[in-house]
Amino acid sequence: MKADKHLEFEKITAKALPEFEALSPGHRACPGCGEMLALRQALKGLGPNTIVVNATGCIEVVSTPFPQTAWNIPWMHVAFENASAVGSGVEAARRALLRKGRLTDADTTIVVVGGDGGTSDIGFQSLSGALERGHNFIYLCFDNEAYMNTGVQRSSATPEFAWTTTCPLGSASSGKTHKKKDLPRIMAAHDIPYVATATPAHPLDLMNKVRKGAAVKGPAFIHIFSPCPTGWRMPAERSIEIAKVAVKSNIYPLYEVIHGEYVVKRNSKNPLPVSEYFKLQGRFKHLTAQDVRTIQDRVDATMDRLLSYARLSDDTKGRP
Amino acid sequence: MIEIRFHGRGGQGSVTAAELVAQAAINEGKYAQAFPSFGPERRGAPVSAFLRVSDSQIFLREKIEAPDVIVVLDASLIELVDVFSGLKAGGSAVMNCPPHKRKSLMPWNESYRLVTVDATQAAMNNIGLPIANTAMIGALLKGMGLIKLDSFQMPLQTRFGRLAEKNFQSMTQAFHDAQIAEPSGEAPLSSPAQELDFSGIIEKEALMAWKSLALGGDILEPGNSARFLTGTWRMTGKPVFHSDACTKCGLCRLFCPEDAIFRDADEQFIYNEDYCKGCGQCARECPKGAITMEEEAWV
Structure with a gap:
């Protein structure tokens, strides 16, 4: 990847995986949870010098059934609305203390963790504000495409046509009628140094993207596709498989925006049809052929747009 | 009633x-x-x-x-x-x-x-x-x-x-x-259950009085959820590792949401029955098919 030249960081390879675990076992996530898996991998990439600020959501609830906690690193739970504001405060306070010489660990990474509800709906404005102010933290959005913690209610990150308990199937409703909010694109529009998408089925890629996020000065946003067997109505052993299919079918393209430059990973010249992705999940089992065509057209258009962004970024550098 | x-x-x-x-x-x-x-x-x-x-x-x-x-x-x-x-x-x-x-x-x-x-x-x-x-x-x-x-x-x-x-x-x-x-x-009326040892498996729910809480509701012991053995959740079987087929790539460990797979003294991958929830991802994703999910006997 040539854009890596713009970004100095220590790469993790399959041969030298970090042993560090930020989370102890005994957490209460459902069997096969793609979100806790992605969280485990991401924090493995960051190492022990990490402070986590966690918005309400599945991760908070399953990791910390008071008075127990799975966290082995400093962790703070705050409300849905203000995780990014608290992350900003932690970062600003530490900057002041470092300046005064009362702290010396300048390498510590501050991570704000939120789900799709805590990021695209309730915590949206505080996140946007923090990115605009340029606080030096990584925001990890674990997107399982609905409010899974409270029982699968739709969020603005729920994809179109998906079943949830608040957009049920019946004579008056056949799943969500609105499109999924394109969070990484909105975050990239804040002109922050680093935005990326990742999945737990590509653990090295995920860990290295989190490392890049830590290496840049200023905010980084990493959007992590987090399969949820419970809410997506699929068997527990399919979380990784579904993430692989999501990438191979371009439902979830992997890309980075490094200092405004798009780097798109084009996984194959012949992507899988999106129907391969839908057929693995109960939440899409009602889709008509017309629905599938609608999504296929949109996915193709999105991929074309991403690739054209990537070419545009290259053009500005005078490359072909 | x-x-x-x-x-x-x-x-x-x-x-x-x-x-x-x-x-x-x-x-x-x-x-x-x-x-x-x-x-x-x-x-x-x-x-x-x-x-x-x-x-x-x-x-x-x-x-x-x-x-x-x-x-x-x-x-x-x-x-x-x-x-x-x-x-x-x-x-x-x-x-x-x-x-x-x-x-x-x-x-x-x-x-x-x-x-x-x-x-x-x-x-x-x-x-x-x-x-x-x-x-x-x-x-x-x-x-x-x-x-x-x-x-x-x-x-x-x-x-x-x-x-x-x-x-x-x-x-x-x-x-x-x-x-x-x-x-x-x-x-005589006695519960055979009394002969089973439940200690260490079930943490009885206990509400703590506010005076016994740390200031701010802090949890001062990192990672103490490890005392809660989620291995009791397994419903669909346990993973069985076939060391002859294993190439020690370590993907199973990387794909375990519980961190319940580790290497034993002989460098073989094994699972931790105290925490494995039996999701089966390791078995499904093993590139060599060296892990299978097998039914567990009970009682």
């Missing part, structure tokens, strides 16, 4: 079962209440639900510590939770149990009346899914009388819509299939 405690796993529908019985009882003009008890645990975790049915108004609001009846939706729970805890002498235990496992329940039959049924099979036959909660209601009715089978038509319709009829058939089959064994009463 009759007090019934349901034991199941998250996702098996124990809470729904208790609510359905309460609804049917109310439709018959009785008084009833149903409520669940669970923490932040997820699918597969042991949960319980409570049900009171009475001919007169019920003023009690607390959990049921000394039930007249227990309904156990998943007999593998017997090893994990003291499901017989507080069950009154001569009380009834309604157990979901395949016929070939029935014998293993006999020690409990000395003190308690056993109602056994293969509710999972009844559900598979009628609904096509192993969701045994409505079938277990059928066995409960066979064992206890309590409410007429027909009184469930309406609550089932409200709850399941299209699937109501199938659930009713499942309930009816379990009603007919359930077998009742009166207590043999020869042995």
